[in-house]
Amino acid sequence: MPxxxxxxxxxxxxxxxxxxxxxxDAQVESHDQVxxxxxxxxxxxxxxxxxxxxxxxxxxxxxxxxxxxxxxxxVRPRPFQDFALVHLSLRGxxxxxxxxxxxxxxxxxxxxxxxxxxxxxxxxxxxxxxILKVPHSLLHAGDPASPEALDLPSAALLxxxxxxxxxxxxxxxxxxTALPHGSPAHGAWVDxxxxxxxxxxxxxxxxxxxxxxxxxxxxxxxxxxxxxxSAGARLEAMEAYxxxxxxxxxxxxxxxxxxxxxxxxxxxxxxxxxxxTPMDLLRAMRLDAVRAHLQSDPQASVTTCALEYGFGHLGxxxxxxxxxxxxxxxxxxxxxx
Numbered sequence: 001m002p003x004x005x006x007x008x009x010x011x012x013x014x015x016x017x018x019x020x021x022x023x024x025d026a027q028v029e030s031h032d033q034v035x036x037x038x039x040x041x042x043x044x045x046x047x048x049x050x051x052x053x054x055x056x057x058x059x060x061x062x063x064x065x066x067x068x069x070x071x072x073x074x075v076r077p078r079p080f081q082d083f084a085l086v087h088l089s090l091r092g093x094x095x096x097x098x099x100x101x102x103x104x105x106x107x108x109x110x111x112x113x114x115x116x117x118x119x120x121x122x123x124x125x126x127x128x129x130x131i132l133k134v135p136h137s138l139l140h141a142g143d144p145a146s147p148e149a150l151d152l153p154s155a156a157l158l159x160x161x162x163x164x165x166x167x168x169x170x171x172x173x174x175x176x177t178a179l180p181h182g183s184p185a186h187g188a189w190v191d192x193x194x195x196x197x198x199x200x201x202x203x204x205x206x207x208x209x210x211x212x213x214x215x216x217x218x219x220x221x222x223x224x225x226x227x228x229x230s231a232g233a234r235l236e237a238m239e240a241y242x243x244x245x246x247x248x249x250x251x252x253x254x255x256x257x258x259x260x261x262x263x264x265x266x267x268x269x270x271x272x273x274x275x276x277t278p279m280d281l282l283r284a285m286r287l288d289a290v291r292a293h294l295q296s297d298p299q300a301s302v303t304t305c306a307l308e309y310g311f312g313h314l315g316x317x318x319x320x321x322x323x324x325x326x327x328x329x330x331x332x333x334x335x336x337x
Contacts (some may be wrong), residue, residue, distance in 0.1 A: 011090075011171060015129065015178040016066055021054045035081050037065065038085075038133065039077040046247055048125040057177040057214065061138050062197070064174065066090070066130040074248065075121040083135045084114040084152055088170065091234035092127030095248070096120075099154035104241075104257055110166055112201060114152035122248045129255070130170065138198045169197055231269050234259040238266065242282050246289050247308055252278060285334075286310055287324050294332045300331045 004295040024032045030052035031043045037056065053072025056063060068091070087094065098115035101146045105111045113119065125243070139152070158166060176190060217237040239256035242250070255278045270278050293305050303314060306329070311317035321329045 011130075011167060011174075013066060013090075013174055014128075015174050016055050016064060017056045019055055019057050021056045023053045025050045025052070025070075035172075036068065038065075038131070038323035039080060041075055044074040044076075045069075046125075048072050050197060055070045057174070058152075059173065059176055060187070061194055062173075063133040065131040068126075069123055072125040072127075072247075077115075077119055077121075079115045079117060079119060080113075081307075082137070083133050084112060084139065084201070086132040087111045087113060087169050088130040088132075088167075090128045090130055091169055092124040094124065094127060094129065095122040095245070095254070095336060096155045097249075101153070101155045101162070102144065102251065102254060103155050103157050104254070105157060108161060108163075108295055110158040112153065112156050113159065119155075122245065124205065124244060132170070132173075132179065134198060138194060139202060166200065166332065169200060171234060171333065173197060177299065181304055184223070201317075231273055238278065239281070242285050246286055247310065249310070250282060255279075255282070283320060284324065288322055290321070290329065291325060291332060296330060 005031040021037065022029070024030050024033070027043070027050055027187075030050060033054060034043075034052075034153075035041055037054065044234055048071035053068050054183075055066040058064065080117045086141075087096075087105060088315065089105050089107050091107060093104065094111075096103050096105060096111060096113060096119070098113055098119040103187050106115060172193065176193060238255050241255065252263055253267075256263045258313060261269070266278055270276055270327075275280060276284075290305045290309050294300055294302065295308075302323050306314055306317045311320075318328055321327075325332070
């Protein structure tokens, strides 16, 4: 198996990488091992070879992991009952949808995840994540007399100004696991540090804290200032996001977030510079991907290809396909002969 991927930025995770739980190129083993450590889940493998590796270290009450799958995957865990997760993207990125809230976690950014009803995650091919598992009992410790005071968001991206302090905490936490254990003083120090980490999360995620992600500028102001090269860069970022996520659910708000603008501004930019709406552009890109697949593999199933690229209604898919290419999808494959 390849060596662990290097940590993002200046983080030194070598103490964590010394504790490999498992490495595997088998889908079933990968699922079972990760489920045992984190949460029972459904795991759907997408593009790429399975190259799973999981590393684990811990303090007295928290566990930390470095995890990669190698392939692009969709993960559907059961909602967490007694803990929250903090994801720091070391390599690649993830998309997270929890209780109807969807966020993008690009490389180098951090998200807090505490779903109550449902959660889905999409990991890019080659993505690797640092994951901190924090028990609710530790998060409640800041105010044990008022457990209802804990009101974590279902999913939220840590704001950029807080990333630096958070990385410092993570670095210290990782190196804490390599210190000699056993003395009462060490145990008291670790307890204090765990409470500091929990307090940081409570302070920057509770209802009285500042927003975890800064609000987007007003759409009207963006529409005026975004033009020329800036508009092109925004649209290229959106289209790159589309290409990475052709096989996954995408909403208009996701495209706006990928471009770094509001939904209204993105719609205006697409109409002005692409002559189409964002979702029509996405559909065209997916249709092109289906056609390329059918042309490269004469034995491919039309239904499977349509579903793989996000077309759940086969009747509408066929109509869209014929409108774009002048033929039905079933008529594409014979052109190979």
